[in-house]
Amino acid sequence: xxxxxxxxxxxxxxxxxxxxxxxxxxxxxxxxxxxxxxxxxxxxxxxxxxxxxxxxxxxxxxxxxxxxxxxxxxxxxxxxxxxxxxxxxxxxxxxxxxxxxxxxxxxxxxxxxxxxxxxxxxxxxxxxxxxxxxxxxxxxxxxxxxxxxxxxxxxxxxxxxxxxxxxxxxxxxxxxxxxxxxxxxxxxxxxxxxxxxxxxxxxxxxxxxxxxxxxxxxxxxxxxxxxxxxxxxxxxxxxxxxxxxxxxxxxxxxxxxxxxxxxxxxxxxxxxxxxxxxxxxxxxxxxxxxxxxxxxxxxxxxxxxxxxxxxxxxxxxxxxxxxxxxxxxxxxxxxxxxxxxxxxxxxxxxxxxxxxxxxxxxxxxxxxxxxxxxxxxxxxxxxxxxxxxxxxxxxxxxxxxxxxxxxxxxxxxxxxxxxxxxxxxxxxxxxxxxxxxxxxxxxxxxxxxxxxxxxxxxxxxxxxxxxxxxxxxxxxxxxxxxxxxxxxxxxxxxxxxxxxxxxxxxxxxxxxxxxxxxxxxxxxxxxxxxxxxxxxxxxxxxxxxxxxxxxxxxxxxxxxxxxxxxxxxxxxxxxxxxxxxxxxxxxx
RNA sequence: GGGGCAGUAGCUCAGUUUGGUUAGAGUAUCGGCCUGUCACGCCGAGGGUCGCGGGUUCGAGUCCCGUCUGCCCCGCCA
Numbered sequence: 001x002x003x004x005x006x007x008x009x010x011x012x013x014x015x016x017x018x019x020x021x022x023x024x025x026x027x028x029x030x031x032x033x034x035x036x037x038x039x040x041x042x043x044x045x046x047x048x049x050x051x052x053x054x055x056x057x058x059x060x061x062x063x064x065x066x067x068x069x070x071x072x073x074x075x076x077x078x079x080x081x082x083x084x085x086x087x088x089x090x091x092x093x094x095x096x097x098x099x100x101x102x103x104x105x106x107x108x109x110x111x112x113x114x115x116x117x118x119x120x121x122x123x124x125x126x127x128x129x130x131x132x133x134x135x136x137x138x139x140x141x142x143x144x145x146x147x148x149x150x151x152x153x154x155x156x157x158x159x160x161x162x163x164x165x166x167x168x169x170x171x172x173x174x175x176x177x178x179x180x181x182x183x184x185x186x187x188x189x190x191x192x193x194x195x196x197x198x199x200x201x202x203x204x205x206x207x208x209x210x211x212x213x214x215x216x217x218x219x220x221x222x223x224x225x226x227x228x229x230x231x232x233x234x235x236x237x238x239x240x241x242x243x244x245x246x247x248x249x250x251x252x253x254x255x256x257x258x259x260x261x262x263x264x265x266x267x268x269x270x271x272x273x274x275x276x277x278x279x280x281x282x283x284x285x286x287x288x289x290x291x292x293x294x295x296x297x298x299x300x301x302x303x304x305x306x307x308x309x310x311x312x313x314x315x316x317x318x319x320x321x322x323x324x325x326x327x328x329x330x331x332x333x334x335x336x337x338x339x340x341x342x343x344x345x346x347x348x349x350x351x352x353x354x355x356x357x358x359x360x361x362x363x364x365x366x367x368x369x370x371x372x373x374x375x376x377x378x379x380x381x382x383x384x385x386x387x388x389x390x391x392x393x394x395x396x397x398x399x400x401x402x403x404x405x406x407x408x409x410x411x412x413x414x415x416x417x418x419x420x421x422x423x424x425x426x427x428x429x430x431x432x433x434x435x436x437x438x439x440x441x442x443x444x445x446x447x448x449x450x451x452x453x454x455x456x457x458x459x460x461x462x463x464x465x466x467x468x469x470x471x472x473x474x475x476x477x478x479x480x481x482x483x484x485x486x487x488x489x490x491x492x493x494x495x496x497x498x499x500x501x502x503x504x505x506x507x508x509x510x511x512x513x514x515x516x517x518x519x520x521x522x523x524x525x526x527x528x529x530x531x532x533x534x535x536x537x538x539x540x541x542x543x544x545x546x547x548x549x550x551x552x553x554x555x556x557x558x559x560x561x562x563x564x565x566x567x568x569x570x571x572x573x574x575x576x577x578x579x580x581x582x583x584x585x586x587x588x
Numbered sequence: 589g590g591g592g593c594a595g596u597a598g599c600u601c602a603g604u605u606u607g608g609u610u611a612g613a614g615u616a617u618c619g620g621c622c623u624g625u626c627a628c629g630c631c632g633a634g635g636g637u638c639g640c641g642g643g644u645u646c647g648a649g650u651c652c653c654g655u656c657u658g659c660c661c662c663g664c665c666a
Contacts, residue, residue: 031623036628067616113616121600123595176666562658
C-alpha cells in the first residue's frame with residue numbers, strides 16, 4: 001500500500017511513530033516559513049507540517065502544493081504544542097512532521113472546492129459530482145447508506161429471509177406509473193419494461209415456496225420528480241408466506257428498532273401508533289401525517305352550520321365540511337399575512353381561508369364573528385384548544401377529502417414556517433384500513449388505491465362488495481416516519497375467485513386481465529399460499545437517517561428533476577446504426 | 589400539464605424596484621511579504637457572451653416577448 005495509516009486514525013498515542021499518509025490536499029497554509037497542509041481522505045483529515053529549518057528544499061517543494069492534489073508523504077507523528085491542539089479535529093492532538101513529499105497527481109484549478117464553507121449550486125454540484133462527492137458531508141451520507149445496506153442484509157437474512165434477484169428486463173404492466181421501456185433487437189416492435197417494483201415476481205416466489213424473500217432492488221417509474229422522488233430508486237422488497245398482517249408489521253418494527261439503535265444510535269419510539277386512513281385524513285389531512293406537529297385539524301361543521309353563514313351552510317348541506325386549525329401565537333397576524341396563507345389554500349383549490357379570533361373587546365371578529373353565534377364560536381375555540389389571548393385559528397370549507405388535504409398541507413407549511421417541528425424528534429406510525437378501491441370521477445371507474453393484488457379485509461369485502469366497493473377496507477399498511485412514507489405493503493389476494501371479482505370491479509375484463517397479468521393469474525391456480533409483504537423506500541430511509549431534505553443528497557449519481565444526469569449526460573442520442581438494429585425511426 | 593423562485597467573474601452573491609459614467613464584493617487563480625497556522629493574515633494583479641434569441645429606446649444587466657437550464661410546489665406517482 002501507498003500508506004501505513006489513513007488520514008483519520010492518528011492520535012496522541014501514535015506520537016513518535018513513523019507514518020506514511022496519502023490523500024488529497026484540502027488546505028494549504030503557507031506562513032512564509034512554516035507550511036501546514038491539511039490532507040484529506042475518506043477517513044478524516046490530518047495536519048502535515050513542513051519546516052524549512054528541518055529541510056529547506058522539501059519546504060520549497062511543499063509551497064507548490066494546491067487544492068486537491070493527490071500527495072503522499074512520510075514523516076513522524078508528533079504531538080502539537082499544548083496551545084496548538086485543535087479540539088475540533090479528531091486528529092487535532094497531533095501533526096505529522098514530513099520528511100518526504102511525493103505528488104501522485106496534480107489537479108487543475110477545481111471548478112468546485114469540496115470544502116464545507118463553499119456551497120455551490122446543486123446544478124454545479126451535479127455537473128462536477130466526482131468533486132462534490134469528496135465533501136465530508138457526502139462521504140458521511142454514503143457511508144451511512146452503506147451501513148444501512150449491510151444492516152438490512154444482515155437483519156433479513158437473520159430472520160430467515162432469502163435474498164433472490166428478479167429481472168430488470170420484464171413485461172410492461174400499464175397499471176400504476178408510466179413504464180420505462182426498452183426496445184428488443186431480436187423481436188423488433190416488442191418492448192421490455194423496467195420494473196416499477198418486483199411485485200408480481202415476489203408473489204410468484206411465495207407460490208413457489210420461498211416463504212420469506214427480500215431484495216434490495218432498483219425500481220423505475222417514469223413520472224414527474226420531486227425532492228424525495230427519482231426516476232430510479234431503491235426499495236427493500238419483502239414478502240412472506242403464511243403471515244397475518246401483524247406478523248409483517250412486527251418484522252418491520254424489529255427492523256426499524258435495529259435501524260434506530262444500531263445505525264442512528266438513538267432510542268426507538270416507545271410506541272408506533274396505528275391510525276386508520278380515514279382518521280389520518282380527518283385529523284391531519286394526509287395519509288402520511290407528520291406527528292411532530294402538535295396541532296390537528298378539527299371538524300367544526302356541526303358547530304358552525306345553521307347560523308345563517310351562507311358559505312358554511314351551503315357547503316355542509318352539500319355534504320362538505322368546515323375545518324379548523326389552531327395557529328398559536330398568530331392572533332396579531334396582519335391582513336396581509338392572512339391573505340398570504342389564504343393564497344396558499346386557494347392555489348390548492350379551496351375558496352378561501354377565514355381567520356377566527358377575538359378583537360379588543362373580546363368579541364369575535366371577521367365574517368365568522370359577524371354570522372356565527374358567539375357561543376358556537378366559543379365551543380369551536382374549545383375544540384381547537386385556542387388560547388384567545390394569543391392564538392388564531394384558520395377555518396376553511398369545502399368538499400372532503402380536498403378540504404382536509406389542503407388544510408393538512410397548510411398545517412405542514414405553517415409548521416415549517418413557525419418552527420413547530422423538532423428535528424430531533426422521531427415519530428413513526430402505521431396508517432392502515434385504506435380503502436381497497438377509489439372511484440375515479442374522470443374515468444368513471446374504480447381504481448385500486450394500492451395495487452390490484454391487495455387483499456381486502458374479509459368482513460368488509462363480504463359486506464360491501466356488491467353494494468358500495470369504495471367502502472371495502474384493504475389489508476394494506478403504510479409506515480410513516482416524520483411525515484414521509486418510508487414503507488408500504490399489504491396482504492395479497494391468493495384466491496382466484498376474489499382476484500377475478502376485483503378485476504371486474506376495477507373494470508378490467510377477464511381477457512385484458514389475463515393478457516396483462518397472465519403469469520401471476522396462472523400461478524394463482526396452482527397452490528398459492530396466503531402471503532403478504534411490504535417495500536421500504538430505501539433512499540427515503542437514508543434521507544431520514546442523515547437528516548437530508550433531498551433524496552439526491554443520499555444517491556451517489558442522482559438525476560435532476562427533469563430526469564437528466566448532468567454528470568454523465570444522460571439521456572443522450574444514439575447512433576443511427578443502433579436505431580437500425582432495433583428497426584426504430586424517430587418521427588419528427 | 590400548471591404555478592413559483594433562480595440564472596451577473598472559475599465559484600458564492602450584490603447591482604434589476606426608479607434604464608444613464610469604466611458592472612462590484614468575497615473566495616479561487618497568479619505575483620510579493622510573512623516560522624504555529626488550522627476558513628492563516630497582509631499587499632497587488634489578471635479575470636465578465638450579465639443563460640440564450642428577439643423587441644422597445646438616443647441608450648438595456650435593469651423594461652417587454654419568447655426560449656433553455658436548475659430548484660420547489662400542485663397535478664401525476666406508492
